[in-house]
Amino acid sequence: MQAIDRNEQEASRPEPRPRTFILTGIALLLLLALTAGLSWVNLGLFNTPVALLIAVAKALLIIFIFMEVGFSKKLIWIYAAIGFIWLGILFTLSLSDFLSRNYLHIPGK
Amino acid sequence: MTSAPRLVGEQFDDLEQQQEACSLGMWVFLCTEILLFGGLFLSYAVYRHAYPQAFHDASHDAEYWIGTSNTAVLLISSLWMALSVHCARTGRRKLLLLFLALTLIFGLAFLGLKGLEYYLDYKKNEVPGINLPVTDAFSRQKEMFWTLYFFMTGLHAFHLTIGCGLVALILILAWRTGYNAKHYAPVEVTGLYWHFIDIVWVFLYPLIYLPGRH
Numbered sequence A: 001m002q003a004i005d006r007n008e009q010e011a012s013r014p015e016p017r018p019r020t021f022i023l024t025g026i027a028l029l030l031l032l033a034l035t036a037g038l039s040w041v042n043l044g045l046f047n048t049p050v051a052l053l054i055a056v057a058k059a060l061l062i063i064f065i066f067m068e069v070g071f072s073k074k075l076i077w078i079y080a081a082i083g084f085i086w087l088g089i090l091f092t093l094s095l096s097d098f099l100s101r102n103y104l105h106i107p108g109k
Numbered sequence B: 001m002t003s004a005p006r007l008v009g010e011q012f013d014d015l016e017q018q019q020e021a022c023s024l025g026m027w028v029f030l031c032t033e034i035l036l037f038g039g040l041f042l043s044y045a046v047y048r049h050a051y052p053q054a055f056h057d058a059s060h061d062a063e064y065w066i067g068t069s070n071t072a073v074l075l076i077s078s079l080w081m082a083l084s085v086h087c088a089r090t091g092r093r094k095l096l097l098l099f100l101a102l103t104l105i106f107g108l109a110f111l112g113l114k115g116l117e118y119y120l121d122y123k124k125n126e127v128p129g130i131n132l133p134v135t136d137a138f139s140r141q142k143e144m145f146w147t148l149y150f151f152m153t154g155l156h157a158f159h160l161t162i163g164c165g166l167v168a169l170i171l172i173l174a175w176r177t178g179y180n181a182k183h184y185a186p187v188e189v190t191g192l193y194w195h196f197i198d199i200v201w202v203f204l205y206p207l208i209y210l211p212g213r214h
Helices: A002-012 A018-038 A044-066 A074-098 B015-050 B052-060 B064-089 B093-123 B137-176 B185-208
Strands: none
Touching: A018 A044, A018 B064, A044 B064, A044 B185, A074 B015, B015 B052, B015 B137, B015 B185, B052 B137, B064 B093, B064 B185, B093 B137, B093 B185, B137 B185
């Protein structure tokens, strides 16, 4: 029964086509050109946030299409997400300390 | 069909379950890798926040054109790798060999350019502990950028070296035995690892090469 269920799921799951991969590759190179070009423009405080947003877009394209997470079962989605969630916890807790150290103006802190 | 039972480990019911377990196992490993690199990215964030001007100035001296070219090389290598997995799954042996070879060539090209970059960094006296001049507080702050630069790109290059070894191994196995729809987990798992290395670089690039451009 379990095997039949799996086969049904397999049949309904679409597989990425080579065309999708090639278009994704072109999109990634265009995003690289965009971020490389934008780095020469002074956006004030926004240079790094914009560059990181483009990096996130590139990473999502790689994860969902090249790594085929977008075509995988939900279990893979959870595992793909969990590493980044832990990373989020690491950054949130650590930076809440480092970024707030000057708030109290305590000498030596 | 006759070879199928030999391919299934005894702990698995069938090939499909084995295939899923392989890719899930690789994702678990990648979670630990995210945190390994995450620690370095966190260090970068803390020091960049503490020394914004020094990081801006030091980044200006980084090899922008080599970094940008290397990003393109690695993104294209990921495309070849994705096509390799597709060819393995659909049993196209010749195309699989071609795309794996291209992946390997682009991976080695990245490492070659990285080596050239390290050589140029050395020539420009930018290697902490060897020839980077540290005379005052500001140069000590710049030293922090270069230390993080070498650790982060070094760990990344180390991973890519392992990746190239894996691709070479898969290439030999594909040439000797081939892969098909029932048996392509090794190609898929190597692909996941390769794309992960690509993602790490996608984040290293804007943090190392771009802050000092404007």
